[in-house]
Amino acid sequence: MKILALLKRVPDTEAKILINQEGTGIKDEGIKYVINTYDEYAVEEGLRLKEKTGAASTVTVVCAGPEEATELIRTALAMGADDAVHVCDRALDRPDPFVIAAVLAKAVRAEGFDIIFCGKQAIDDDMGQVQSILAEMLDIPQVNVATAFEIASDSKRATVRRRVEGGDEKVETSLPVIVSCEKGLNEPRYASLPGIMKAKKKEIRKKTLADLGFGEAPGEARSSILRWLPPPKSSGCTMVKAEETRDAVKELVRLLREEAKVV
Amino acid sequence: MNYPLAEDERMIQKTARDFARRELASVSIEANRTGVFPEGIFKQLGDLGFMGVTVPEEYGGVDLGTFSLVLALEEINAVCASTGVTMSVHNSLANWCILKYGSEELRKRFLPRLASGEMLGAYAITESEAGSDVSGMRLSAVRKGNEYVLNGAKIFISTGNKAGAIIVFARTDPKDRTRGISAFVVEPDAPGFSIGKIEKKMGLRASTTVEIVFDDCRVSADNLLGTEGLGMKIALAGLDGGRIGIAAQSVGIAQAALDEGIRYSRQRKQFNTRIVDFQSTRWKIADMATAVEAARLLTYRAAKLRDAGEPCSKEAAMAKLFASRTANAVVYDALQMHGGAGYTEEFLIERLFRDARVTELYEGTSEIQRIVISKAVVEEFERTVQD
Numbered sequence: 203m204k205i206l207a208l209l210k211r212v213p214d215t216e217a218k219i220l221i222n223q224e225g226t227g228i229k230d231e232g233i234k235y236v237i238n239t240y241d242e243y244a245v246e247e248g249l250r251l252k253e254k255t256g257a258a259s260t261v262t263v264v265c266a267g268p269e270e271a272t273e274l275i276r277t278a279l280a281m282g283a284d285d286a287v288h289v290c291d292r293a294l295d296r297p298d299p300f301v302i303a304a305v306l307a308k309a310v311r312a313e314g315f316d317i318i319f320c321g322k323q324a325i326d327d328d329m330g331q332v333q334s335i336l337a338e339m340l341d342i343p344q345v346n347v348a349t350a351f352e353i354a355s356d357s358k359r360a361t362v363r364r365r366v367e368g369g370d371e372k373v374e375t376s377l378p379v380i381v382s383c384e385k386g387l388n389e390p391r392y393a394s395l396p397g398i399m400k401a402k403k404k405e406i407r408k409k410t411l412a413d414l415g416f417g418e419a420p421g422e423a424r425s426s427i428l429r430w431l432p433p434p435k436s437s438g439c440t441m442v443k444a445e446e447t448r449d450a451v452k453e454l455v456r457l458l459r460e461e462a463k464v465v
Numbered sequence: 466m467n468y469p470l471a472e473d474e475r476m477i478q479k480t481a482r483d484f485a486r487r488e489l490a491s492v493s494i495e496a497n498r499t500g501v502f503p504e505g506i507f508k509q510l511g512d513l514g515f516m517g518v519t520v521p522e523e524y525g526g527v528d529l530g531t532f533s534l535v536l537a538l539e540e541i542n543a544v545c546a547s548t549g550v551t552m553s554v555h556n557s558l559a560n561w562c563i564l565k566y567g568s569e570e571l572r573k574r575f576l577p578r579l580a581s582g583e584m585l586g587a588y589a590i591t592e593s594e595a596g597s598d599v600s601g602m603r604l605s606a607v608r609k610g611n612e613y614v615l616n617g618a619k620i621f622i623s624t625g626n627k628a629g630a631i632i633v634f635a636r637t638d639p640k641d642r643t644r645g646i647s648a649f650v651v652e653p654d655a656p657g658f659s660i661g662k663i664e665k666k667m668g669l670r671a672s673t674t675v676e677i678v679f680d681d682c683r684v685s686a687d688n689l690l691g692t693e694g695l696g697m698k699i700a701l702a703g704l705d706g707g708r709i710g711i712a713a714q715s716v717g718i719a720q721a722a723l724d725e726g727i728r729y730s731r732q733r734k735q736f737n738t739r740i741v742d743f744q745s746t747r748w749k750i751a752d753m754a755t756a757v758e759a760a761r762l763l764t765y766r767a768a769k770l771r772d773a774g775e776p777c778s779k780e781a782a783m784a785k786l787f788a789s790r791t792a793n794a795v796v797y798d799a800l801q802m803h804g805g806a807g808y809t810e811e812f813l814i815e816r817l818f819r820d821a822r823v824t825e826l827y828e829g830t831s832e833i834q835r836i837v838i839s840k841a842v843v844e845e846f847e848r849t850v851q852d
Contacts, residue, residue, distance in 0.1 A: 273472055280476060385813040392484055395514025398476045 203259040203357055206310055208320035208332075209272040209278055214446045215325060220456040221375070222465040225429040232294040237274045240321025243383035246390040247351055255357060260284045262313060265307050266294055268433050272406065279401035280393035285385055286406045287313060293420060295357065300424040303335035308414040311340070315378055322347050333382045343375050346382045468765065470536075473716060477533050480513060481540035493545035496671035497816060502627055503671055507555075513542070520560050524576035530772035531557075531706060535713040535764055542717025543724075546820040548670030550827075551585065553710035554623050558703050559586020561630045563650060566690040566699050569809070571650060575630050584629030588621040588650075588707070590676060590700055596749015597833050599634075599700060600642040604679060606635035606649065608693075611686050613637075613649065615679035621827075625675040626660045629653065632703075633679075634696045646696030650688045655681030668819030685750060690818040697777055705778050707828045708785035709771060712764040715788035715824045719757045719795040722817045726753070726799030733804075746802060753795045760788035765815060779841035786834035789824035 213219060214234040222229050237245070243265065252259040263278045263286040265271050274288045289309050294302070294435035310318060323330035338346035349370065362373045366382055393401070411420050442459065444450040458465045470478065489506060496503040512515050518534040527533075534556055542549030563575050563586075578584040595601035602616030615635055625631065631651045636647030651658060661676030691699055727750060730741035740746050745779020763784040770777040796818045800807040807814045827833045 273475065276472060277479075278477055392480045394479060394480070394512065395518065395521075395529065395533075397514075398473050398480070399527060399529070402473060433482055455573055458594075 203318045204257045205248045206315045206318045207245045209241045209265040210456045211267045212238045212326040219378045221430045238324045242390040243387045244319035245278045246388045279395040279404045289409045291411045298423040298425045299331035303332045304421040318380040337380045342378050344380045347384045348381050349386045360415040478536045481537040485540045485544035487543050500670045504631045507582045516582040517580020520580045525580040531768040535768045538713035539717040543713040543721040549714045555586040557706040557710040558588035559617040565742040577789040587624040587628035587631040589622045589633045591621045604635045613681045615682040618678045620676045625677045642696045643697045648690040648696040648699045649692045705781045708781040711828045713782035714794035716761045718821050719792040722796040722799040723753045725814045726802040730802045749798045753776045756791040782834040782837040
């Protein structure tokens with residue numbers, strides 16, 4: 203079984219994000235980058251499926267991202283993935299979801315697959331579009347926000363649980379399929395020391411857009427970001443003080459009504 | 466800390482850091498409170514390769530160097546120095562001695578289980594009358610046929626009651642103070658072996674420190690490391706690695722204390738000002754951070770020399786001396802930054818303060834490090850400078 207796991211390089215969740223002067227992106231200095239948290243679930247689920255379906259299965263990591271993403275791809279290989287495809291091209295600086303999906307579609311078609319796991323969204327721009335556009339382009343079913351995954355014994359169908367408002371939904375799907383992963387699906391393993399050493403010898407196939415058969419541009423962006431704005435500064439906290447609790451409550455209600463305008 | 470690391474070294478560091486913060490932190494708090502040794506954590510560390518870092522692959526290890534071990538020890542110790550010392554002794558002393566001086570049979574018998582974390586290793590030199598003066602040890606080993614019979618006791622043995630393999634140094638010749646010592650791998654099920662006093666310690670309460678007693682304890686001659694009389698040499702060579710391990714532990718504790726000091730001083734306000742904004746705090750932070758980085762660099766250098774197969778006794782002693790001194794200075798200042806709050810169990814600095822103290826005591830006191838360093842420096846001078 204050919205299993206793919208899509209991976210995106212994103213700023214560490216603990217990093218302090220600052221918008222650059224021009225408002226076109228974030229300040230890069232001092233930011234540590236990590237594998238998108240939801241993509242870690244995707245890699246882990248791929249590895250578990252491989253372990254379940256046997257030695258003939260492989261997990262290939264697919265990433266479209268800058269040169270610096272190599273170390274994160276290597277981390278996924280250290281977790282146990284077999285090899286990787288890294289589409290690395292300066293033309294992909296600040297792409298939109300449609301362009302990335304178009305690039306990934308070519309890359310995964312060239313690779314071949316029975317199932318694609320990916321994160322339900324990237325934790326940086328939170329767009330959550332790529333998997334759906336990709337599924338359309340590949341003309342395969344998609345199941346999003348998966349919290350449990352089970353392959354049928356004949357490896358031709360799968361049952362996926364997905365989180366919906368107020369409960370879970372159980373979906374049965376045929377393969378090939380793209381499954382986007384939610385927290386709770388699994389507990390991603392660490393890159394062990396032996397894994398890290400083995401990963402050094404595993405292959406990362408670097409591809410440019412030209413290698414994938416694109417001309418000058420990988421397709422027209424369907425969206426453009428006008429400007430990045432920092433979240434408004436919180437105005438802090440007002441302490442309501444009064445001799446009597448009763449008066450404090452009155453004052454609080456007045457503030458909520460007249461100042462905050464929430465009641 | 467900005468130090469050029471290779472890709473795999475950064476990955477090792479990240480795995481150690483993530484594991485320490487996500488898995489070890491909560492286990493450590495509980496184990497330090499109850500004093501119950503957290504056995505499970507070592508199987509987990511073993512699964513990740515941290516219990517056989519420098520052991521070759523053929524014996525189930527990862528075949529990395531002291532430098533990689535140091536990177537991992539820093540991260541583990543920053544979260545739990547008790548786990549850190551157990552891991553350091555296991556890797557730097559027990560694994561190393563068996564690999565370096567054990568017969569092929571001994572290596573095959575012990576290293577795979579040690580490297581997987583299934584079995585823990587310990588190292589027994591100290592006796593009640595032989596602390597810094599190693600050659601004063603009295604535990605006797607008398608050869609009888611195909612066995613040695615051991616009589617006496619060792620004290621302050623880290624992991625002594627949890628280990629499956631203890632490197633024991635014993636006197637095989639009562640006359641020769643240094644060449645009369647030999648090293649053995651002793652298993653706890655050896656007849657005549659028992660655990661004596663279990664120490665109640667100031668810090669490192671999630672590690673165990675015990676007396677081990679040998680009463681006509683019979684150990685197979687096959688368990689001899691190297692040859693008879695090689696013990697002192699093995700002990701000293703092992704200690705180079707052990708000291709680098711404790712230096713790394715000290716750096717980890719110091720870094721954690723510095724971080725805790727900064728964290729607290731940014732939150733705490735007095736006179737309407739965050740404590741971190743007072744100049745007295747700023748100067749402390751500058752001195753603490755500079756010392757931590759210097760300690761780290763000394764430790765890294767010693768590790769790299771050891772990996773290159775260069776002599777590193779002086780450098781290991783310097784790293785251990787400076788890093789342990791730094792750890793104690795930094796926990797002191799970081800606790801001061803906490804004020805009275807730092808004197809309570811509510812804050813991590815209270816534990817770091819207690820845990821740091823032993824780094825100046827074990828694997829050679831600071832005084833012993835100074836003897837090693839000054840001896841090397843004076844000898845170097847005499848070799849290279851003409852009067």
